[in-house]
Amino acid sequence: MKIEKDRVVRFHYTVSEPGQDPVESSRDREPLAILIGHGNIIPGLEKALEGREAGERFGAEVPAAEAYGERREGLTQRVPKKHFGAQRLAPGMQTVLQTNFGPRAVTIEKVGMTVVDVDLNHPMAGKDLHFDIEVVEVREATPEEIEHGHVHGDGGHHH
Known part of the structure; x- marks a missing residue:
């Protein structure tokens, strides 16, 4: 099953600035679970995930404009x-x-x-990012998840 809008993807990630040590990784905890197409992650990462399937491992370069935005002076x-x-x-x-x-x-x-x-700039504003991704699972979202705009259950939101 391919990653597309209204599907839930569980994935591991490691993020770094290109050529630098990792800033953060999900490897020592549960994979991140995201409802695709609902603005729950930075746009460049969501775009890099689209069309992928469970079991895929890949790297993705995300420019600052598609990550946390450009740094704004005077903010x-x-x-x-x-x-x-x-x-x-x-x-x-x-x-x-x-x-x-x-x-x-x-x-x-x-x-x-x-x-x-x-x-008030996000700490990662103005930075190009490199992600190493491992797609763990892709599934259809439930009607309730789509209505709420986020994942429920494992790795997601609990009401």
Whole structure:
């Protein structure tokens, strides 16, 4: 069965910047489970998976524009320190900030007495990425998964 819209794919991945050591890998845990065609992963990776089948192993180059986007200068914000709880903050540190739109990965730029300046660019923005992929399973999505826009069960969302 080929990977296409409204199918669930379970896969292992290792991601790195080209020529660098891996940044992250799923090899030491369960494979990632994604509902294809619903914007659940970066566009370039979803495009690289389309048409593949269970058992395939391949590499994929994903340019920054199809990954986490280009880095945008001036995308900074001053946030009251209380929003970070008791964390010890330092410039260059990456953390997750709870926003009105859900959690957002930010990079600490400057820590003041009562406010923190953060860079809102995704930590991987502006970076071309290389993925090593192993497709473990491809199956039809259930009507409920399609309606909800994500995978349920193994490797997916639990309501």
